[in-house]
Amino acid sequence: MKNKILSALGSHPWAEALIWHNSIDSTNDEAKRLAAAGAPHGTVILAGHQSKGRGRIGRTFHSPEGKGVYCSVILRPQCKPEDLMHLTCAVGVAMCDAVEAVCGVRPGIKWINDLVLGNRKLGGILTELALDADGSVRYAVVGVGINCSHTQYDFPEELREIATSLEMATEKTADQAQLSAEIIKAFTETDKHLLRGKYGIMDRYRADCITIGKDIVVHTSQESFRGTALDVDPDGALVVRSDNGRIQAVQSGEVSVRGLYGYCQ
Ligand code: BTN
Numbered sequence: 669m670k671n672k673i674l675s676a677l678g679s680h681p682w683a684e685a686l687i688w689h690n691s692i693d694s695t696n697d698e699a700k701r702l703a704a705a706g707a708p709h710g711t712v713i714l715a716g717h718q719s720k721g722r723g724r725i726g727r728t729f730h731s732p733e734g735k736g737v738y739c740s741v742i743l744r745p746q747c748k749p750e751d752l753m754h755l756t757c758a759v760g761v762a763m764c765d766a767v768e769a770v771c772g773v774r775p776g777i778k779w780i781n782d783l784v785l786g787n788r789k790l791g792g793i794l795t796e797l798a799l800d801a802d803g804s805v806r807y808a809v810v811g812v813g814i815n816c817s818h819t820q821y822d823f824p825e826e827l828r829e830i831a832t833s834l835e836m837a838t839e840k841t842a843d844q845a846q847l848s849a850e851i852i853k854a855f856t857e858t859d860k861h862l863l864r865g866k867y868g869i870m871d872r873y874r875a876d877c878i879t880i881g882k883d884i885v886v887h888t889s890q891e892s893f894r895g896t897a898l899d900v901d902p903d904g905a906l907v908v909r910s911d912n913g914r915i916q917a918v919q920s921g922e923v924s925v926r927g928l929y930g931y932c933q
Pocket of ligand 1: 693694695696697718720721722723724725727729737738739740781782791792793794811812813814
């Protein structure tokens with residue numbers, strides 16, 4: 669697989685530092701180990717299988733062998749963490765670009781980090797930061813998982829009504845090497861504009877974000893409340909008008925969107 673990805677990538681600046689594992693615990697965990705040991709900006713880790721694939725909020729990302737693209741990238745932007753509030757959103761747009769380039773369909777994004785096709789979860793993004801003693805960013809690890817060739821039986825029972833794959837949604841086989849190469853190219857494009865192009869990136873995120881305009885339930889660590897998603901602000905926070913009329917920016921937590929993932933109350 670590594671050779672196929674390299675040949676689809678051509679002479680790309682990140683090709684040299686590309687690392688492939690047939691199986692690993694989590695490409696994000698491996699990226700963090702390598703970053704802590706000094707691996708440079710643009711180190712890409714891909715795996716054919718993850719035994720401990722992770723998602724946001726301590727969730728598991730089911731990563732069966734040969735069925736998906738599991739990829740993490742080490743970034744070393746010279747900035748403060750507050751300058752990277754939009755990083756997950758930026759990578760979300762980039763992943764929509766990559767899927768569209770290979771499969772001809774553009775996923776939507778369920779705030780903040782889920783890729784969605786046909787009202788089901790196609791994949792996700794997990795962003796993790798490490799800071800230096802002075803509070804600046806030491807490194808960022810951004811991991812992307814995209815379900816490619818799963819049938820519904822490749823998902824555990826609790827995900828069968830919620831998750832999809834490119835093959836299930838398009839009825840075509842996605843070329844995983846080509847998708848991996850497009851993911852890496854899309855990462856580099858985002859990386860070029862990440863710090864200076866935030867407002868343009870967030871305009872594109874709003875266009876892809878299917879949560880905006882929907883009736884939702886917000887679940888934070890403190891509370892759950894119903895409301896309407898109005899917007900996503902430049903730092904990636906979801907602007908919500910709760911049913912009692914209060915408008916607030918939700919920075920973290922989870923939202924249920926009516927009509928998505930089987931949520932219909
Ligand atoms: C989510 O659904 O909340 C995010 C899922 C992110 C999964 C990817 S797969 C590659 C990388 N390694 C991980 O352990 N997680 C990310």
